[in-house]
Amino acid sequence: MAQPVDKIHTATSWLGIRANICLISGLLLLMPTVVTGKQSTETLRQTVLKFLQVQTEKRAEQDIEISVGRIDRRLKLATCQESPMAFLAAGAKLQGKLTVGLRCTGPKPWTVYVPAHIKIFANVIAAAQPLLRGSEISATDVIFVRQELSQLRSGYFIKIESVIGKILTQNLSAGHAITPKRVKAAFLVRRGEKVTIEVSIGTLKVRGKGEALKDAARGELVSVRNSQSKRIIQGVVTKPGTVNIQM
Structure with a gap:
């Protein structure tokens, strides 16, 4: 008479185990999925490229080339659940060689820096x-x-x-x-050319003639031989063929 009791007890135990398995399986399905694996370096390079394209889109009228350097494939970066956030260092210029940072804030966070080159x-x-x-x-x-x-x-x-x-x-x-x-600046006075000498005395200006002794541009000091006195004086070129002397 004891055997039927043992069979019933055994059957009841198996039913309990199966129920627990089903319960655990159901709970696992409700838990958030954690993505594992290795992050694609090519995906990261494309993220950097798109980021720089957006940053330079205001220069659409310019001839721009953007190249992104390679990322060391030996890096073991966990797959980011969301797109990594790209950023530039403070004060970075969008021209020439630069570095773009990529930051993942997932369960396994990481930050990596990618070289790039913007040619304008x-x-x-x-x-x-x-x-x-x-x-x-x-x-x-x-x-x-x-x-x-x-x-x-x-x-x-x-x-x-x-x-x-x-x-x-x-x-x-x-x-x-x-x-x-x-x-x-271009020469406004040529050596050997006749020039106008302007002598400024306060608000008064006296004009005379002379000969430039060298080539000179606007704002440069030049020696001039006065046509009447033959004295050599120095003045500043102010406009074509004109030398000003402040007294």
């Missing part, structure tokens, strides 16, 4: 042929060349009229950009 190109004024220091630039001396602006730290010109008549302060090879540091 423009057609700038350059020497059409070798030009010598001291020569005056004419329209036939210049051409347009496409150059990356981050390489022209001392500036550049994009209009031909901005350089015509200016004087080179150094020798320049063909194809090299003409920059503000490589030129100075």
Whole structure:
């Protein structure tokens, strides 16, 4: 008579175990899924590229090239549940070489820095042929060349009229950009030319004639021989053919 009792007890135990298994399975389904695995480095590079494209979209009229460096594949970054947040360091310039940070704030947070390069190109004024220091630039001396602006730290010109008549302060090879540091203002007074001498005494101005003894641009000091007295005096070039002397 004891055997039926044992069978009933055993059956009841199995029913309890199965119920517990079902309960545990149900609870596991209700728990949030934790994504594991390795973050794709190519996905991170694309995130950086899109971030920089958005940051530079206000420069749509400019010729811009963006390149993103490679990320070390040996990095073991956990897959981010949400898109990593891209950011720039304070004061970072959107030109030349820079670094973009990517931050994941998921269950397994991480931060990684990705190198990038933003190249901004423009057609700038350059020497059409070798030009010598001291020569005056004419329209036939210049051409347009496409150059990356981050390489022209001392500036550049994009209009031909901005350089015509200016004087080179150094020798320049063909194809090299003409920059503000490589030129100075055009000569307004030429050596040997007749000039007007303006002598300023307070509000009074007395004019005379003289001969310039060297080439000079606006604001430069130049020696002049007075046509009447033959004395050599110095004054400042104020406009074409005019030298001012303050008394």
